[in-house]
Amino acid sequence: MAVTVEHLLRELAPQVLGAVARRHGDFAAAEDAVQEALIAAATQWPAAGIPANPRGWLYHVALRRMTDQVRSEMARRRREDAVATEVWADWAFVPPPDAELGVDRDDTLVLLFMCCHPALTDPSAIALTLRAVGGLTTAEIASAFLVPEATMAQRISRAKASIKASGVPFSMPEPGERAERLGAVLHVLYLIFNEGYASTSGAVLQRTDLSNEAIRLARAVHALLPNDADVAGLLALMLLTDARRASRTGPDGELIPLDEQDRTLWNRAQIAEGVALVSAALTGGSASAYSLQAAIAAVHDEAERAEDTDWPQILALYGVLKEMQENPMVALNHAIAAAMVHGPSAGLALLTPLDADPRMRGHYRLDAVRAHLLERAGDHDAAIAHYRAAAEGTTSIPERNYLIAKAARLAAGQRTTGPAALDR
């Protein structure tokens, strides 16, 4: 029962918030009102049962809260203002719980566009998205990001204030602006997914919640924009990456690289779904960066054993991706793939230009990849030095432990394996 209510509330929250905010035009106030309605539902429904029209119930309660707010504002203004009186007349009528809301399917998307507003920093956009669209409580978001609840509450308040101050109305962006804003939305969903996926230190379960939430939201966007190749590509990338989750860490949270993972633990259904999505996205039109990354993940996922991996295809895909975006991390992965196809010295040669890139100079991942390629080339002393340098540069505990262990194994004269210097 509790699970059902929670899931239901998460589904309904953005729809109700969208409808209330559209009607009132004040996102911050609407968000507060809907939060109160959600709390009321979470406390009442498990005992009293889910109402026949749960969305109407939430809408009704949220609207009543809004009316209370408006009423107190009116009292303050002594209802002198004719316009205010008009607004009051509008708000005095609260529809019955079972009234048709005319909730627009696009409301979830509008909310996402609002939450991923260009005026917000990435962390603020992430927090606001999780709260407004994801329906997570402030406490849940705070615990997922390992910060105190008060800190997160402040961050969300500041984000809402920024949106209000920006003066951008609560509506779909203009068609010209829409593609750009969708890009921001996908980027935020990608960041949420990464936060849940990339680190297993700290509170493991909450972070799994984050990657699940990112997938759920990406599914929602895909349902709204089924023909968008970027959206399909991102959802595919998430599914194909998340499919390996169970095999990525050992019993003590240690990182297990791709080529050492127990592939029987991979989620076959998720892989099949991701492959179908990315195939459709790639045949449907021009390749997007997300689709290409998803295609690379699909090649890894489809190999039954690590040694069956189709590295020439991965190399070709990274080649296209490298042309498409000037990103040193892509160049780094391209070098790994080149080493797998043409040997370690080919990979090392591709790393040399990255030393001159200020975004990569001194980055631990460059050290990690170089260490791995040096190891494969047989230069163990240099490899150990770079593994240690990488261990001292990372701020992720599982990654640090993994890199120290690589150096230790090499120093102890044991061969280490692994095409991916880090499974990212």
Added chain:
Amino acid sequence: MKFMMMMHTPRGNGEYQVSAWSPDDLKAHIAFMHRFNAELATAGERVDAQGLAPPGQAKLVRAGKDGAPVTDGPFAEAKEFLAGYWIVDVDSPERAYELAAKASTAPGPGGAPLNMAIEVRQVMSAPPTDE
């Protein structure tokens, strides 16, 4: 009552002493810390536990005459450095000492306890505030 338990680690080969250990010793050490943290959480005594990036990245900052930050460092020469800390919420100082002693026994090379130094200091409490 809350206590901060600070783990001071001797420097070794590279910044982390552990980087000179055998893979098995390293694995046992990590497993110990993993279990210890899980036990603290299960007992409801864990408030926070964080590992710190190595001192080679640390900077000392103070404001100059114009109020702008002046940085110094990194300071990697120290014999020992703060590797990480726990904040625990326990019933008595004795319990904090007991937990610190347990953390101190984390296994090192050959599985022998490291008996490393854990500094235990009480976290001062703030007066109650009205929300």
